[in-house]
Amino acid sequence: MARARSLHTAYAQDLTVFRGRSTRVALAALIVLAALMPYWLGSDWLQTFSIAGCFAVGSISLNLLTGYTGQVSLGHAFFLAIGGYTVGHIANDSSAGVIFWLLLVAALGAAVGAALGPFALRLRGSYLAIVTIGLLYVSDYVWNRWTWFTGGGLGEQPNPPLTIGPVNFAKLSGIGLDTREQGVYLLIWLVVVVVAVLSKNLVRGRPGRAMQAVRDRDVAAEAIGVSLVRYKVGAFAVSSAFAAMAGALYFGVVLRTITPELVTGPQGLFLSIQFVAAIIIGGLATIYGSIIGALFIAVIPELTRRFGTHLPFIGDDKLITVNSFNNVLFGALIVLFLVIEPYGLAALWRRIKLYFLTWPFSY
Amino acid sequence: MSQFLEAVINGACVGAAYALLGLGYVIIFKATEVLNFAQGGMLLFGAYMCYNAHNTWGLPWYLSMVIATLAGALFGLILEQVALRFLVGQPVFAQIMVTIGLLFVIQEGVNLVWGGDALNMGDPWGLTTVTVFGAIISWAYIWRLIMAGVALIAFFLFFRYSRFGTAMRATADDHEAAMAQGVNPNRVYVAAWVISGACAALAGISFTTGSAQLQPTVQFVAIAAFPAIILGGLDSPGGAVVGGLTIGILQNLAAAYVPQYLSWLGDGFDKVVPYLVLVAVLLVRPYGLFGTKEVRRV
Numbered sequence: 001m002a003r004a005r006s007l008h009t010a011y012a013q014d015l016t017v018f019r020g021r022s023t024r025v026a027l028a029a030l031i032v033l034a035a036l037m038p039y040w041l042g043s044d045w046l047q048t049f050s051i052a053g054c055f056a057v058g059s060i061s062l063n064l065l066t067g068y069t070g071q072v073s074l075g076h077a078f079f080l081a082i083g084g085y086t087v088g089h090i091a092n093d094s095s096a097g098v099i100f101w102l103l104l105v106a107a108l109g110a111a112v113g114a115a116l117g118p119f120a121l122r123l124r125g126s127y128l129a130i131v132t133i134g135l136l137y138v139s140d141y142v143w144n145r146w147t148w149f150t151g152g153g154l155g156e157q158p159n160p161p162l163t164i165g166p167v168n169f170a171k172l173s174g175i176g177l178d179t180r181e182q183g184v185y186l187l188i189w190l191v192v193v194v195v196a197v198l199s200k201n202l203v204r205g206r207p208g209r210a211m212q213a214v215r216d217r218d219v220a221a222e223a224i225g226v227s228l229v230r231y232k233v234g235a236f237a238v239s240s241a242f243a244a245m246a247g248a249l250y251f252g253v254v255l256r257t258i259t260p261e262l263v264t265g266p267q268g269l270f271l272s273i274q275f276v277a278a279i280i281i282g283g284l285a286t287i288y289g290s291i292i293g294a295l296f297i298a299v300i301p302e303l304t305r306r307f308g309t310h311l312p313f314i315g316d317d318k319l320i321t322v323n324s325f326n327n328v329l330f331g332a333l334i335v336l337f338l339v340i341e342p343y344g345l346a347a348l349w350r351r352i353k354l355y356f357l358t359w360p361f362s363y
Numbered sequence: 364m365s366q367f368l369e370a371v372i373n374g375a376c377v378g379a380a381y382a383l384l385g386l387g388y389v390i391i392f393k394a395t396e397v398l399n400f401a402q403g404g405m406l407l408f409g410a411y412m413c414y415n416a417h418n419t420w421g422l423p424w425y426l427s428m429v430i431a432t433l434a435g436a437l438f439g440l441i442l443e444q445v446a447l448r449f450l451v452g453q454p455v456f457a458q459i460m461v462t463i464g465l466l467f468v469i470q471e472g473v474n475l476v477w478g479g480d481a482l483n484m485g486d487p488w489g490l491t492t493v494t495v496f497g498a499i500i501s502w503a504y505i506w507r508l509i510m511a512g513v514a515l516i517a518f519f520l521f522f523r524y525s526r527f528g529t530a531m532r533a534t535a536d537d538h539e540a541a542m543a544q545g546v547n548p549n550r551v552y553v554a555a556w557v558i559s560g561a562c563a564a565l566a567g568i569s570f571t572t573g574s575a576q577l578q579p580t581v582q583f584v585a586i587a588a589f590p591a592i593i594l595g596g597l598d599s600p601g602g603a604v605v606g607g608l609t610i611g612i613l614q615n616l617a618a619a620y621v622p623q624y625l626s627w628l629g630d631g632f633d634k635v636v637p638y639l640v641l642v643a644v645l646l647v648r649p650y651g652l653f654g655t656k657e658v659r660r661v
Contacts, residue, residue, distance in 0.1 A: 141634065330464075331463070
C-alpha cells in the first residue's frame with residue numbers, strides 16, 4: 001500500500017531538509033543540469049542566469065526577514081550596496097579568495113543589520129517599511145560623501161579574485177570552461193546552493209519556528225518565551241548578511257561596477273522592490289520559492305528583450321519601448337499574482353503536487 | 364533675519380504641498396490601512412492633466428487647476444474600482460504591493476501619453492516678488508501656499524462637520540459599529556481614494572509650476588513626503604499637516620544654513636534632514652507625534 005507522503009507521522013519528518021527519496025533524486029538531477037548549463041548556453045544567457053543567482057541570494061535573504069519574520073524591508077538595496085562597496089574597496093587585487101571576502105562582507109552586513117535593531121524592535125508594519133526606504137535616501141548621502149570608501153559619485157570598479165583554494169573560477173580550463181562568464185555562473189550558483197541550505201537549516205528548526213511565531217503574533221510569541229530582541233534583530237542581521245553577499249556577487253562579480261546612482265534613489269528602490277516582487281511571485285516563507293521567483297524576475301525581462309520585438313506593438317519606434325513594456329509587465333505581474341494567487345508559484349506547485357499525490361481522491 | 368524668513372516661508376510652501384500629499388496617504392491609510400504607493404502616480408496624472416488643459420487645450424489657468432483636481436479625484440475612483448476593491452480583506456502587505464504594481468503601470472501609461480521629456484508648465488502666477496521685512500518672497504510661492512491652505516481647510520471642514528465626513532471618521536474608528544449605524548464602508552473607501560486623488564493632483568500642480576519642470580520623475584516627490592506622514596503619525600490627518608510643514612521648513616532651513624555654518628557636512632545634507640528628524644522622533648514615539656498607538660493583544 002502506498003503511503004500518503006503529505007502526512008507526517010513523526011516530528012523528525014517535519015524537520016528533514018529534503019522530504020522523501022524522489023525529492024532528493026529530483027534535486028540532484030536539477031543541480032547536475034544547472035552545473036552543465038555553461039557547456040550549452042552562450043555567455044549572454046549565462047550572464048542572465050548569473051544575475052538570477054544573485055537575485056536568488058537576495059530573495060532568500062528578504063524572505064527570511066519578510067516571509068518568515070514578517071518585517072517588511074523596502075530598502076534591501078542598501079544592504080546589497082554594503083556588499084558591493086566592501087568588495088570594491090577591500091577585495092580588489094587582494095590575494096585572498098572568495099571565501100575570505102564573502103565571509104568578510106557577510107560579517108559587515110550582519111553588523112550593520114544588527115545596528116538597525118532598535119528600529120526593527122520598535123517599529124511595525126508600514127512604519128518599518130517607510131524607515132527602510134529612508135535608508136536608501138540617507139545612504140545616498142553617505143555613499144556620496146565617504147569617497148575614501150566608495151569612490152564618490154564615480155563609484156568603484158570592483159575586481160575581486162575568484163579563487164577558492166587552488167580553483168580559479170575566472171578560468172576553469174581544467175574542465176573545459178575558459179570564459180569568465182562560465183566560471184562566474186558556477187561560482188554564483190554554488191553560493192546560492194550554500195545559502196539556500198543554510199537558510200533551510202535555519203528555518204526548519206527552532207529558530208524558524210520562533211521567527212514564524214513572531215511573524216504571526218509577536219506578543220503571543222513573547223508570552224510563550226520567544227525572545228523578540230533575539231529574533232527580530234537576529235532576522236535583520238542574518239538577512240542583511242545574505243543581502244550583502246548578494247550585493248558583493250551582483251555588483252562585484254557580475255556588473256563589476258557600483259555607483260550611488262545604482263543603489264539609491266529610484267534605481268535603488270526599484271532594485272529593492274524587485275526582491276519583494278520575487279518573493280511574492282515565488283512564494284512567501286519558502287526557500288525554493290525565493291529561487292523560483294528570482295529566476296522569474298531576472299529571466300522574463302530578458303525574454304521580452306529578445307523576443308518581444310516580434311510583437312507588433314513593442315520596439316523603439318512603436319507604441320511602447322522594451323524597457324517600458326518590462327516595467328508594465330513587472331507591475332502587472334505583481335498585481336495579478338496578488339489578486340489571483342497570493343501565495344505565489346510555490347503554492348501553485350504544491351497544489352499540483354497534492355492533486356497527483358492524492359489522485360484519484362483529490363478534493 | 365531676512366534669510367531665516369525666506370527659508371521659513373519657502374519651506375512652508377513646499378511643506379504645504381507635502382501636507383497635501385501626506386493627507387492623501389493618511390486618508391487612505393485611515394480608511395483601509397493601506398500605504399498607497401500609487402500616490403506618486405496620481406500626482407503625475409494630476410500634474411499632466413493640468414498641463415494638458417492649460418497648454419494643449421488652452422484653457423485658463425484656474426479652470427485647468429479645477430479640471431486637473433477633478434481628474435485626479437476620478438483617477439482615484441478608477442484605481443479603487445479596478446484593483447483595490449478586490450483586495451479588501453487581503454493581507455495589508457499584499458495591498459501595499461498592489462499599489463506599487465499600479466505605480467509602475469501608471470508611470471508607463473503617463474510616459475506613453477505625454478512622453479518622457481521635461482515639459483514646461485509655465486508661470487501661471489508670474490515672476491514678481493514681494494519684500495517682507497527684507498525677505499524676498501516670490502508671489503508664486505505665496506499663491507501655492509494659499510492654494511494648499513484652501514484645500515486643506517476645505518478638507519478639514521468637510522471631515523469635521525459634514526455628515527459624510529463624520530461617517531468616514533466613524534468607519535475609521537470601528538467599521539462594524541459604523542455599519543450598524545447605516546454607514547456603507549465601501550462608499551467610505553471610495554471617498555478616501557477620491558479625496559486622495561484630488562490632493563495628489565493639487566500637490567502635483569504645486570510641485571511642477573514655475574522653474575520646476577514636469578517630467579515622470581516628479582513622482583518621487585511622493586516618496587519624499589513619507590517622513591512627513593511618519594512624523595505626524597500614519598493615521599492622523601492633522602499630523603500630516605504638522606509633519607509636512609515641519610519637514611518642509613526644516614529642509615529649507617538646512618539648505619540655507621548648512622553651507623554657511625556646517626559646511627563640512629557638504630552638499631545634499633538637506634535631503635537627509637527629514638530622515639534624521641524622522642529617526643529621532645520614531646525612537647521616542649514609534650507611532651509618530653499624533654498617531655494612534657496600536658493596542659496589541661495576544
